[in-house]
Amino acid sequence: MVAVRWLAMNVIPFPSRAVAMEPLAFTIGARVDLRIGALAAGVVRPRGEAEEAFAYSTLARLLRAARMTWRERGAYTGLVLPTPPSIQASLDADLLSEAANEAGCTRQGLNFELCEREVVRDGGALAEALRARGWGVTLRADPDCPLPFGTKARTLYSELVLDAPETPDPFLALDDGDRSPLGRRLLAARAAGLVISAESVRTASQARMLAMAGFDRGGGPFAEAGLR
Numbered sequence: 001m002v003a004v005r006w007l008a009m010n011v012i013p014f015p016s017r018a019v020a021m022e023p024l025a026f027t028i029g030a031r032v033d034l035r036i037g038a039l040a041a042g043v044v045r046p047r048g049e050a051e052e053a054f055a056y057s058t059l060a061r062l063l064r065a066a067r068m069t070w071r072e073r074g075a076y077t078g079l080v081l082p083t084p085p086s087i088q089a090s091l092d093a094d095l096l097s098e099a100a101n102e103a104g105c106t107r108q109g110l111n112f113e114l115c116e117r118e119v120v121r122d123g124g125a126l127a128e129a130l131r132a133r134g135w136g137v138t139l140r141a142d143p144d145c146p147l148p149f150g151t152k153a154r155t156l157y158s159e160l161v162l163d164a165p166e167t168p169d170p171f172l173a174l175d176d177g178d179r180s181p182l183g184r185r186l187l188a189a190r191a192a193g194l195v196i197s198a199e200s201v202r203t204a205s206q207a208r209m210l211a212m213a214g215f216d217r218g219g220g221p222f223a224e225a226g227l228r
Helices: 056-072 092-101 116-122 125-132 151-155 181-191 205-211 221-225
Strands: 026-033 040-044 078-082 108-117 135-142 158-161 197-200
Touching: 026 056, 026 108, 040 056, 056 078, 078 135, 078 151, 078 197, 108 116, 108 125, 108 158, 116 125, 116 135, 116 181, 125 135, 125 151, 158 181, 181 197
Parallel strands: 040 078, 078 108, 108 135, 135 158, 158 197
Antiparallel strands: 026 040
């Protein structure tokens, strides 16, 4: 089993080859399987201005640095790159895809995480364009749950990331159980075949309850320190 002391979210400087030699800084957090505790994915979060981090040359170097760091740590799970909601509407699928290709990322090794509210605003164009290029797409859920999960969701998304309750109802994911918005969303996501992840899990007890409630993965403090 993989130890996770190294999974703490560290700022990792990566010097640019450009003349200015500006360092790139990012963190890599963990998502783990809530049922068996195994490392499931790394989440890359650039530091600094979103517009600068997602510029083509910067993004390619950042993804390459994150991929190399992840491998050097002995982790061979895929990486997830959340896109900032503030600039998601301006992002271009060709730019994201080309930057990931230049960084040496494989289609199986990188998911782009999109904000649901922004997906609703653009009609899913960015998600569809990324999927057409072969990349995985994770959906970061909006609290109002505006998207239905039908046939289209099965083709576009591989994972749904939700804010998890501190004390979840263990019967959330049962067909005859909870009928709250969260319960309905879990049922719909599970029916669509999506991996369901909790954005942040604090304790082992919460992780067990979330697993019972229908969550597959979790990030946050439990993922960072729970595999000793």
